[in-house]
Amino acid sequence: MFRRTFIRSAIAATAVFALAACGGGEDPLSGGGDNDAGGGSAPDKVDSLTVGSANFAESQVLAEIYAQALEAKGIKVNRKLNIGARELYMAAIQDKSVDLLPEYTGATLVYFKKDATENEAEAVYKAIPGVLPAGLEVLNKSEAADEDAIVVTQETAQKYSLKSIGDLKAVSKDMVAGGGPEFKTRTAGLAGMKEKYGVEFKEFKTLDAGGPLSLKALKDGTIQVTQFFTTQSAIKDNNLVVLEDPEHIHLPNNIVPLIRTDHKSPDVETTLNAVQAKLTTDGLTDLVKRAEGGSESAAAVAKDWLSKNPLS
Known part of the structure; x- marks a missing residue:
């Protein structure tokens, strides 16, 4: 997903980030590629984490939903929203500037494997762990998608x-x-x-x-x-x-949290997966329309969504 209302920095088009070689993890949804994002194991508890987002309304609303849901569980959340295009915010999660991002399945797969051939939603999702740098994982994908x-x-x-x-x-x-x-x-x-x-x-x-x-x-x-x-x-x-895309240059793009393994405690995982289970494409379309309209902040839109979609 590749995006949106805020004008992206031209820097993003030329940014290149070297990834050091490293082995993968054992979790079936953890990073199993040859790249290294710092490693680490999942903790029993997380007191705080930093949530980032891309520079468009939908990403910021999703980041706020994640952040507010985690805050409701007593976790301190720092925000680094509006980072920029994928090239920039992927660098941020790999250098530990952020610990959690809302992402898109197809875009994530292609970012780390440009010649990916998967074009079905489940196949795309299942292929991601094999290409992620060690130390990064995806949680449950949502049925909500933005193509x-x-x-x-x-x-x-x-x-x-x-x-x-x-x-x-x-x-x-x-x-x-x-x-x-x-x-x-x-x-x-x-x-x-x-x-x-x-x-x-x-x-x-x-x-x-x-x-x-x-x-x-x-x-x-x-x-x-x-x-x-x-x-x-x-x-x-x-x-x-x-225009129709029979050659599939656009892969399915379900919403998925991308998280650093060293911040994936059971509470964090359970909370974010609960959010994922309640997101829908129609609901996401409504959130985007409200946030892009300019009259409501991402935080306000997220707060309203959480009030109407209680997680427990």
Whole structure:
């Protein structure tokens, strides 16, 4: 998931992080890859931890839900929200700047294994532990999902008879694409569109990831193609067309907590899994709409959700 209302830092598109080799853990959902995020074993109790988030509304709301749920269990929670794009917040959890993040299954898998071939939700989830750096784990995935989507306007879709991403191949060299800087380089963006569909654009304009700049540029014709995300009301509100993805450059993206093993106490795990069990895609769509509207803070939206979805 690759994202969103806040303009992403261009730094994220070029950030490269070296991961040192290390062995995996024994927990079937712990990091089993060859990379090292600091190791550590699960403690019996955690007094405090730091929750981070990406720089878009949905991630911040989910981080606040996690944080407030844990605080209700007596755990002190520090917040480092709005860190930036995935390249930045993944570095933060690996260098121990944060201990917990809301993440997305498909995006996490591809981040650590760019040539991943899994495209079913359960298969994607089960593949993650094998590629995570030692010291990182995922908890239960939620049924709630937020998928990446390549979108065009109704007018563009009708003009060029566009139904799938592959249909762009015949016309894309006369088109301008736009979005967050990472959209240009990621498998779920232009890089994957070129590799899997042979789609190349005349130009790319750096805007924002599924945000107001990209929406305005799409509607006024400055760009013809961009990336949005399926929990965003902007797709329906503006009658945008989501192009089909038969080659699966977009993997299933169920919500999943990514946590450092050394902060995964039984209380933390039980609480977060209880949150996961209550999240739904429709509910997430509503939370995103409220948070992106600007009138409610992520903390307020999260507090309201928890009041309506008691965990015990």
